[in-house]
Amino acid sequence: MFALSACGGGDSGSGSSNTATVSTPSAGSNVVTLSGQVTDGPIAGAKVCLFSNGVQANNAAGDAICSSQTDAQGNYVLTIPRNLASGLLTLMAAKGTDIQLASTLGTVAQVLSAAGSAGTVTPAQLTSANVTHITTANFALADLDHDGKVSQAELDAYSPDFSVVQRAATILQAYIDGGQTSLIGGATSNTLVLASAVVQSKPLGTTGMTADDWFNDPSNAARIRAANEALSTSLASDMAGKFVDYRLTKTVTQQTIPAPISVNGGAATLYCSSDRTLNKPIYIDISIAFxxxxxxxxxRYPDDNGQPAYLTGSYNAKNGAINLYELQPKGISSVQGSVTFYEEGYNKHVGTIDxxxxxxxxxxxxxxxTWSLDASRQECSESGPFTIAKK
Incomplete structure (x- = not known):
């Protein structure tokens, strides 16, 4: 597990007949040009459409406000009239019937403010202009009544939990880029519904598995690690100039380390352990970007070799809540003779910035x-308070 942790063994609504109608602009200055990318890895051939308060936004001529198909890099461009009626805007990207991704763009006022006099909005002004597996996971979590729409009230009440966002995004990526086609089917007819099923702990596609089952399958461990690493690396590049140096101080005040289990006269032993001392502070120099x-x-923190490593979490600017989470998916730790050993775990830091x-x-x-011999499980745990202060 990473250096901050212990040492141990619904529909998008695109078919709706309701529309948000706007007047046709009379000049180029009366429109805003919005551009971005559809990606969890670039997705070519997708069409991006604008929704206002959950319904398709149309112009006065009855034409939907949509882009043409995305290019090979997943890029799209669409035009938004400046006199669009006020509302919460959502981008819906669709490719075929199975890939549907969403991003809550912001209110009309926020889009116009980002556009300014130049009349253009890119991800540099609004990061939500990119439609990704991450924005889709956030959309599914914010959709509290699971009706395939996010209202302003739902968005205001939404408190992100990156541990869930990351799980949903990883599963979407496994379908879109990883070829796990059984994740779509049955009640999960497309990737937006799949994300909703993840956050509701419902069966995924034709697998019969919930998200917990999927993450506990050792055959998915390498994919999960690769997806998490790719996400963190991408974000680190985006946020390179925002890092501030901090010092993390944490103290283990509660610890559970069970006695080892041995079988076959001690030929095989199952155990987990820790090298930490109760009530002794631990100090780690880190950097954080928000x-x-x-x-x-x-x-950003130093790994075991002193090289930069990254941990991604949630930050709620409205209340200062921070939720840092890292999953070590269940995978094979070693094979000793006829016995296969597995390890898994997680690390969670929940706090508030003042x-x-x-x-x-x-x-x-x-x-x-755990091991392949039987259902025995050795589970270790540690918990306590932490503080993070600027250096």
Whole structure:
């Protein structure tokens, strides 16, 4: 597990007949040009359409406000009239019947403000102009009544939890880029519905598995790690100039380390362990970058070899809540003779940042070892308070 943790063994609505009708602009200055990318890895051949308060936005001529198909890099361009009626705008990207992604763009006022006198909006002004597996996961979580739409009230009430966002995004990526076609089918007819099924712990496609089942399948471990690493690396590039140096101080006040299990006269032993001491502070120098628009906090820390590594979490600018989470998916740790050993775990830091930039909260870490011999499970855990202060 990473260096901050313990050492141990619905429909998009695109078919709706309701429309948000606007007047046709009379001149180029009366429109805003919006551009962005559809990606979890670039998705070519997708069509991006604008929805207002959950219904398709049309112009006075009855034409939907949509882009042409995205290019090989997933790029799209669409035009929004400046006199569009006020409302919460959502981008819906569709490719075929199975790939549907969403991004809550913002209110009309926010889009116009981002456009300014230049009349253009790109991801540099509004990161939500990119439609991704991450924005789709956030959309599914914010859709509290699971009707395939996000209202302003739902968005205002939404408190991001990156541990869930990351799970949903990883599963979407497994379908779109990873060829796990069984994730779509039955009740999960497209990727937007799939994301909703993940956050509701419903069966995924024709697999019969919930998200918990999928993440606990050792055959998915390498994919999960690769997806998480790719996400963090991409964000680190985007947020390169935003990092601020901090020092993390954490203290283990509760610890559970069970006695080892041995079988066959000690020929095979199952255990988890820790090298930490109760009530002894641990200090780690880290850097953190915040992105309020995407509800993201990105932590940079030294790995075991002193090289930069990253941890992605949620940041809610409205209340200062920070939720850092890393999953170590279940995977094979070693094979000794006829016995296969598995390890898994997670690391969670939940806290709040105050007006001075200091962060305080609690952490919980669990890691477990299992084997192929039987259902025995050795689970270790540690928890306690932490603080993060600017250096």
């Amino acid at each position: 992105d309020a628009a995407r509800n993201i906090a990105l932590v 007006a001075t930039g200091a962060i305080a909260g609690t952490f919980e870490e669990k890691w477990a070892e």
